[in-house]
Every structure is written in structure tokens, then in C-alpha cells.
Amino acid sequence: MLATLFRIPQTPEEFSLWSFAxxxxxxxxxxxxxxxxxxxxxxxxxxxxxPVDMGNWPYLHQTMHQQMDTVLGIKGFDLSTIxxxxxxxxxxxxxxxxxxxxxxxxxLKLG
Numbered sequence: 001m002l003a004t005l006f007r008i009p010q011t012p013e014e015f016s017l018w019s020f021a022x023x024x025x026x027x028x029x030x031x032x033x034x035x036x037x038x039x040x041x042x043x044x045x046x047x048x049x050x051p052v053d054m055g056n057w058p059y060l061h062q063t064m065h066q067q068m069d070t071v072l073g074i075k076g077f078d079l080s081t082i083x084x085x086x087x088x089x090x091x092x093x094x095x096x097x098x099x100x101x102x103x104x105x106x107x108l109k110l111g
Contacts, residue, residue: 001021001024001025002025002098002101002102002105004017004018004021004022005018005021005022005025005094005097005098005101006094006095006098007094008090008091008094015049015051016048019046019047019048019049020047020048022046022047022049022101023045023046023047024047025101025105025110026043026046026064026068027043028110029041029068029101029104029105029108029110030043030068032108032110033068033071033072033108036108037071039071041064041067041068041071042063042064042067043064044060044061044063044064045060046060046061046064051084058079058080058081058082059080061079061080062078062079062080065079065100068100068104069100072103072104072107072108073107074100074103074104074107076100077096077097077100079093079096079097079100
């Protein structure tokens, strides 16, 4: 699942897979933080994600990352701004984002 987060989706099908894997990884992180540290983190609907009309997804997603990063001691990034039309910016966003998930998974021993 984590490997999926490092791949930049190129097709609608790949984007659907990324969106699902991403939301599932967040759920696993939230569950493990609760189980290991008895801390409840907010969970928002992340899947499905419509890259054409994201609504408040960027803000809610950033909130989830800030909570996760604070509890786990991860130095995070501002993931609330993303331009799906700029390939260079999108590549950087996906790498930073996936690295935060990788760090969280390593800390929580999430496979």
C-alpha cells in the first residue's frame, strides 16, 4: 500500500487506486496511534478524491497530517496547496507526502 503513495497517478484508474490506498493508510495510522498511545486523531473522508473539485479536502487532509506529525514527532510539510496541473510541483508534493506516510509507518511499525 505504501509503495502506491510514492507513485504519481497518470490515469483515472491509477488515481482511484492512489486515493483508496492513501485513505486506508491514514486509517491504519489513526488506529495504531489510538492503540499504542491512546490518542484519538480526527479522521475525515479522503476517498474518493476529485482532483478537479477538491472542495475542502486539502485543508482536512493537512489537518490530519498535522495531528499525526505532532503525535509522532515528524517534521511535516504544508500539503494543503497542490497544483494538479504542474508536473514539477505535483512530483514534489507526492514525494513529501509519501515520505511523511513512510515515517509514520516506520514509527508505528506499520507494514
